[in-house]
Amino acid sequence: MIDAVYGADLQSAREELVACGVRLLGKGILTQTSGNLSIRLSPEVIAITPTSIEYDKMKPDDIVVCSLDGTVLEGAKAPSSETPLHAAVYQHRDDISAIVHTHSGHATTLAILGMPIPAVHYIIASLNTTTVPVAAYATYGTPELAASVRDTFQAPCMAVLIANHGMVAGGRTLKQAADGAETTEILASYYYRGLAVGQPNVLTADQMGEVFAKYQRKPADASTVY
Numbered sequence: 001m002i003d004a005v006y007g008a009d010l011q012s013a014r015e016e017l018v019a020c021g022v023r024l025l026g027k028g029i030l031t032q033t034s035g036n037l038s039i040r041l042s043p044e045v046i047a048i049t050p051t052s053i054e055y056d057k058m059k060p061d062d063i064v065v066c067s068l069d070g071t072v073l074e075g076a077k078a079p080s081s082e083t084p085l086h087a088a089v090y091q092h093r094d095d096i097s098a099i100v101h102t103h104s105g106h107a108t109t110l111a112i113l114g115m116p117i118p119a120v121h122y123i124i125a126s127l128n129t130t131t132v133p134v135a136a137y138a139t140y141g142t143p144e145l146a147a148s149v150r151d152t153f154q155a156p157c158m159a160v161l162i163a164n165h166g167m168v169a170g171g172r173t174l175k176q177a178a179d180g181a182e183t184t185e186i187l188a189s190y191y192y193r194g195l196a197v198g199q200p201n202v203l204t205a206d207q208m209g210e211v212f213a214k215y216q217r218k219p220a221d222a223s224t225v226y
């Protein structure tokens with residue numbers, strides 16, 4: 001039924017999720033079965049990676065289609081245990097149509113320390129923020145964790161750390177979300193290394209203002225936004 005409604009879009013979303021998982025696995029942003037990826041197919045329907053399948057063994061048919069209340073609409077596998085987190089973000093953010101959640105090393109290390117990432121490098125502007133905040137800890141897969149991420153992940157910021165857990169990045173497309181996850185991990189690695197040697201300098205509001213002005217002169221992204 002969903003295939004009839006979304007047609008080629010659903011199949012391409014399935015293939016894109018699998019390919020993106022393999023790509024992020026290769027970059028060390030994802031590991032084994034930790035983390036999960038999703039794409040919003042319509043305002044109330046998402047395609048999400050299944051639970052407990054390694055990314056390099058995942059097939060397009062393993063991707064699960066769910067409504068935002070968690071009802072499985074299509075797919076033989078169980079959806080990611082963090083489906084409530086993805087759904088909460090989609091319900092809260094109409095500027096986000098794809099999500100990447102990972103436990104990547106440096107971002108998770110800062111999350112364990114409860115340390116937001118400040119503007120230690122100008123590329124933080126690509127996340128539409130000058131600080132990547134930290135959402136409070138709650139047990140994985142729970143509505144409490146979903147609510148914590150939802151409450152901390154405020155527009156227009158495109159990434160958030162989760163205390164003692166990992167990070168979440170959003171985007172208008174899966175590529176943007178994946179790029180955001182990679183940027184967050186890179187920023188975390190710079191900040192971590194800086195802290196290991198001394199006291200990192202943080203860019204001022206004026207310095208970041210100039211960066212945002214340059215970013216805004218780039219051509220706007222033409223991707224569909226639900």
Ligand SMILES: [Zn+2]
Pocket residue numbers: 034035082101102103140165166
């Ligand atoms: Zn997780």
